Amino acid sequence: MDKGLLEIRELECVRGDRQLFSDLSFSLEAGTLLHVHGPNGSGKTTLLRAIAGLVLQESGEILWNGESSGKEKDEFNRELLYLGHHYGLKFELSGYENLKVFANLSGSDISEHEVEAALQRFGLAHCVELPVKVLSQGQKRRVALARLLLQSSKLWILDEPFVALDVAAVELLLEVIKTHVANGGMVILTTHQEVAVEVGSVQHLRLGQ
Amino acid sequence: MFNLFKFASPASFYPLAGKLVTLFAIASVILLVIGLYMSFFVAPTDYKQGEGYRIMFIHVPAAWMSMFIYVVMACWAAAGMIWHTRLSSMMASALAPTGAMFTFLALWTGALWGKPMWGAWWVWDARLTSELILLFLYVGFMALESAIDDPRRAARASGLLALVGVINVPIIYYSVQWWNTLHQGSSIKVVKGGVETSMTEIMVWTLLIMTFACWFYTIAVALSRVRSIILERESDSSWVKEMLQGAKS
Amino acid sequence: MRDLTLAMRHRSDVLTTVFFFIIVVSLFPLGVGPEAQLLKEMAAGVVWVAALLASMLSLTRLFADDYHDGTLEQLLLVPQPLSLIVLGKVLAHWIISGLPLVLMSPLLGLQFGLEGDALIMLMLTLLLGTPVLSLVGSIGAALTLGLRGGGVLVSLLVLPLYIPVLIFGAGAVAANAAGMGAEGHLSLMGAILLLALVLAPWASAAALRISVE
Numbered sequence: 001m002d003k004g005l006l007e008i009r010e011l012e013c014v015r016g017d018r019q020l021f022s023d024l025s026f027s028l029e030a031g032t033l034l035h036v037h038g039p040n041g042s043g044k045t046t047l048l049r050a051i052a053g054l055v056l057q058e059s060g061e062i063l064w065n066g067e068s069s070g071k072e073k074d075e076f077n078r079e080l081l082y083l084g085h086h087y088g089l090k091f092e093l094s095g096y097e098n099l100k101v102f103a104n105l106s107g108s109d110i111s112e113h114e115v116e117a118a119l120q121r122f123g124l125a126h127c128v129e130l131p132v133k134v135l136s137q138g139q140k141r142r143v144a145l146a147r148l149l150l151q152s153s154k155l156w157i158l159d160e161p162f163v164a165l166d167v168a169a170v171e172l173l174l175e176v177i178k179t180h181v182a183n184g185g186m187v188i189l190t191t192h193q194e195v196a197v198e199v200g201s202v203q204h205l206r207l208g209q
Numbered sequence: 210m211f212n213l214f215k216f217a218s219p220a221s222f223y224p225l226a227g228k229l230v231t232l233f234a235i236a237s238v239i240l241l242v243i244g245l246y247m248s249f250f251v252a253p254t255d256y257k258q259g260e261g262y263r264i265m266f267i268h269v270p271a272a273w274m275s276m277f278i279y280v281v282m283a284c285w286a287a288a289g290m291i292w293h294t295r296l297s298s299m300m301a302s303a304l305a306p307t308g309a310m311f312t313f314l315a316l317w318t319g320a321l322w323g324k325p326m327w328g329a330w331w332v333w334d335a336r337l338t339s340e341l342i343l344l345f346l347y348v349g350f351m352a353l354e355s356a357i358d359d360p361r362r363a364a365r366a367s368g369l370l371a372l373v374g375v376i377n378v379p380i381i382y383y384s385v386q387w388w389n390t391l392h393q394g395s396s397i398k399v400v401k402g403g404v405e406t407s408m409t410e411i412m413v414w415t416l417l418i419m420t421f422a423c424w425f426y427t428i429a430v431a432l433s434r435v436r437s438i439i440l441e442r443e444s445d446s447s448w449v450k451e452m453l454q455g456a457k458s
Numbered sequence: 459m460r461d462l463t464l465a466m467r468h469r470s471d472v473l474t475t476v477f478f479f480i481i482v483v484s485l486f487p488l489g490v491g492p493e494a495q496l497l498k499e500m501a502a503g504v505v506w507v508a509a510l511l512a513s514m515l516s517l518t519r520l521f522a523d524d525y526h527d528g529t530l531e532q533l534l535l536v537p538q539p540l541s542l543i544v545l546g547k548v549l550a551h552w553i554i555s556g557l558p559l560v561l562m563s564p565l566l567g568l569q570f571g572l573e574g575d576a577l578i579m580l581m582l583t584l585l586l587g588t589p590v591l592s593l594v595g596s597i598g599a600a601l602t603l604g605l606r607g608g609g610v611l612v613s614l615l616v617l618p619l620y621i622p623v624l625i626f627g628a629g630a631v632a633a634n635a636a637g638m639g640a641e642g643h644l645s646l647m648g649a650i651l652l653l654a655l656v657l658a659p660w661a662s663a664a665a666l667r668i669s670v671e
C-alpha cells in the first residue's frame with residue numbers, strides 16, 4: 001500500500017459572497033489525526049467537504065500522494081471515507097442492506113458475516129433487519145459509523161461524528177479511530193464536544209481566527 | 210493584441226469595461242440614428258410589400274442577434290466551466306437578458322409584420338416556432354439563475370444549462386423544420402426568403418447598419434451589466450472597497 | 459438495482475404517474491368534443507404531450523430523496539464514474555415511470571379510435587422516446603436539486619428540450635397514418651436516443667456536482 005500523504009496548498013474557499021478562509025496550507029501524513037477547531041461558520045465543514053471533493057475550491061490545490069485529488073478522482077475516492085452531517089442512509093432499507101449497498105458501490109466484496117459483525121460492534125445486533133427509519137438518531141449514526149469497520153479506506157473525514165452518540169458509543173468510536181491511526185490510517189475530524197482525542201500523533205488546525 | 214488573461218480578472222476588467230461601455234454606447238447610438246433614418250427615409254418602398262416591410266430593419270437584426278447572443282453566451286459559459294474564470298460566467302449571465310429581449314423583439318415585430326403580410330399575427334412557421342423555443346431557453350436560463358441563491362452555484366448551473374441548450378438548438382431547429390414540412394398544407398407559405406433576394410443594395414446597407422447598431426448596443430449593455438455584477442459579487446474584495454472609498458472621499 | 463427495490467417500496471408513485479397520464483389524455487376529448495375523426499387525428503399528439511407531462515411529473519423525485527438523506531454525497535464519493543451511476547438511476551426512473559406509459563399507450567390509443575398499425579407505431583415511438591425524456595429530464599432534475607419551486611422550474615428548463623422528441627414521436631404516427639413511411643422519423647429518434655445516452659448522464663453528473671456543493 002502507498003504510504004499516503006495528503007497535502008493542502010494555499011486553499012481558498014468561498015461560500016456565497018463570503019470568503020471562509022484563504023491561503024490555507026498543511027499536510028497530513030499516514031498515522032496522524034487532524035483535529036479541526038473553530039467556531040460555527042468558520043468553514044470547518046466546507047474545508048472537510050473541499051478535501052473530500054464535494055465543494056470546489058476557489059483556488060489552491062489538494063494533493064493526494066503528490067497527485068491532484070480532483071484529477072485522480074477514482075483513485076482518491078477509493079482511499080476516502082467521508083461521513084458528513086447527513087447519515088447517507090436510505091431510511092426504507094435496513095441497516096444491513098444499507099451497508100451492503102455501500103460495500104457494493106465501493107467495489108469491495110463483503111460477506112454477510114462481516115456486515116453483521118460491524119453492526120454488532122456498534123451495538124446494533126438486534127436491529128440488523130429493521131428499516132433504518134425506525135431507529136433512533138444515535139442508532140442511525142451508529143449504522144453510518146459501522147462503515148468505518150467495513151471499508152479499508154485510508155483517509156477518514158468525519159464531520160461531527162460524536163453528535164447524538166451516548167457515552168459508550170463515543171468511547172467505542174474513539175477506540176475505532178485510535179486503531180485506525182495506529183495502523184497507519186489518517187483521520188480528519190471536527191467536533192464541538194470536549195472529546196479527548198488522544199492518539200499517537202495529533203495535529204490541530206484552528207479556523208476563523 | 211493585449212494580454213487576455215490579464216483582463217480575465219474582474220479587478221482589471223472593471224475599469225476597461227467602463228471605457229468600452231461609453232465607446233460602444235456612443236457607436237451604437239450613432240449607428241442607430243443613421244440606420245433608422247435610412248430605413249424610414251432612404252430605403253425605397255418595396256414593390257410587393259409597400260411600406261410595411263420597413264419593420265424588417267428591426268426584425269431581422271433582432272432575430273440574428275437573438276441567436277448569435279445565445280451562442281456567444283454558451284461560449285462564455287463553456288469558458289467559465291473550463292478555466293473556472295469568474296468573469297466568463299458573469300459575461301454569460303449579463304448577456305442573457307439582452308438576448309431574451311431581442312428574441313422577444315423579433316417575435317413581436319414578426320407578429321406585426323405578419324399581420325399585413327400573411328393576414329395572421331402568428332403562423333406556425335419553422336422560424337417563428339424556433340424563435341419561440343429560443344425565448345423559452347432564455348427564460349429557463351434566467352429563471353434557473355435567479356432561483357439559486359449562491360452566485361457561484363448559480364453561475365455554474367446556468368452555464369451548464371446554456372451548454373445543454375446550445376447542443377439542442379440545432380436539433381430543435383431541424384426538428385421544427387421537419388415538422389413544418391410535414392404540416393405544410395395547413396400553414397401559409399412564407400415569403401421571407403423572397404424578400405431578401407429581391408432587396409436593393411441600399412436595403413442591405415440599412416440592414417447591416419442596423420445589425421451593427423444592435424450589436425454594439427448588446428456589447429454596451431452587457432458590459433455595463435457585467436460591471437454591476439462584478440461590484441455585487443466582489444463587494445467583499447479589497448479593490449472594490451478601495452474604489453468605493455475613493456469615490457466617497 | 460437499489461433504486462428499483464426502493465421504488466417498489468413506494469409503489470403508489472408509479473401509479474400516480476400512470477393515472478396522471480390517463481387523466482390528461484382523457485381530458486382532451488372532453489375539451490374538444492367527441493368527433494371521432496378529429497380525435498383520431500389528434501391522438502398521437504395528445505398521447506405524446508401527456509407522456510411528456512407525466513414523465514416530467516416524476517422527474518423531481520429522481521435525485522431529491524438521495525439529496526435529502528445524504529446518499530447523493532456518498533454516491534459522488536464512490537470510486538466509480540458518476541455518469542454511470544446516473545445512468546443507472548435514469549434507467550430505474552424510466553422503468554418505473556416511462557415503461558408503464560409505453561404499456562398503457564395502446565389502451566389510450568384505442569380510446570381515440572386508432573387502429574392496429576397506428577397503435578403499434580405509437581408504442582414504438584414511445585418506447586424510443588420516453589428514455590430520452592428520462593435522460594434529458596435528469597439534467598433538469600439535477601440542476602434544480604434543492605431549489606425552491608424546483609418542480610415548476612424543472613418544467614421550464616426541460617420542456618423546450620423535449621420538443622424534438624415530441625415532433626418526431628407524434629410525427630412518426632402521423633406519417634404512418636398518412637401512408638408515408640415512418641422509418642425516417644424512427645431512425646432520427648434512435649439517433650437522438652443515442653446522443654442522449656452519451657451526453658445526458660455526463661451533463662447530469664456535472665450538474666449534480668454543482669448542486670451538491
